[in-house]
Amino acid sequence: MTIFQQVSQDRSADEVAHQIEGLILEGVLRPGDQLPGERELATELGISRPVVREAIETLVASHILHRRQGDGTFVGDIIGQVFSDPIATLLPHHRKATHDYLEYRREVEGIAAGMAAERATGYDRDMLHQCIERMQSAHERQDFAEEAKVDLEFHSLIGEMAHNLVLLHTLRSCYKLLSEGIFQNRSRLYEKPGARQALFDQHMAIAGEIQAGNREAASKAARDHMSYVMEKSLELDNEAERERISSLRFKKREH
Structure with missing residues (x-):
């Protein structure tokens, strides 16, 4: 074909x-x-x-x-960049940038999921089903690397299913920051107790609402998912900061 x-x-x-x-x-x-x-x-x-x-x-x-x-x-690698190279270099060093990045994704992915639920074709739904099967297989095998890879593909696919060119390429540009390691939150999240299962369940909920054609519910499921990611990312940042401070105190008292 x-x-x-x-x-x-x-x-x-x-x-x-x-x-x-x-x-x-x-x-x-x-x-x-x-x-x-x-x-x-x-x-x-x-x-x-x-x-x-x-x-x-x-x-x-x-x-x-x-x-x-x-x-x-x-x-060619024609996916645009939301940020110039100098800005992208600065982003990992500023906590607010991570929050704002996730906040932006929460709103835009909510729109994309709603559009996908309303506009998806039969072919789109088949591809989403295949993606979910791969995600489930990786989850059951506890293949963290594969699960993270399919996670990104899942979100990219929803962008395609929205059938809006500007939305598609804006989201792809955002995901490019993840693939290039600018934002590392997802791999860290998998290490948090209960997070892998929660993320998996959230993906299933998003896919289910899209497959059912429920625009509002799909949009809400996508926003709820990103809100969870934002919340847990903040917890991880706070934990890392407490660890940093306590290690400095420990080193000071050793001397």
């Missing part, structure tokens, strides 16, 4: 490039995905290889696609 639509032979390379851009913008093609080879892509689009080659060259020049010598053509 191909994701590309055939175009008439008189179509230009610009129109082929536009179709590929649309697939990237809609989240069908993701950063790092490999495109079919020129011959295969020309067959799927129903046009000549020179037209495909010209379209790809245009997208490579725009940094939307990139080539790896001997490997092929891939979707």
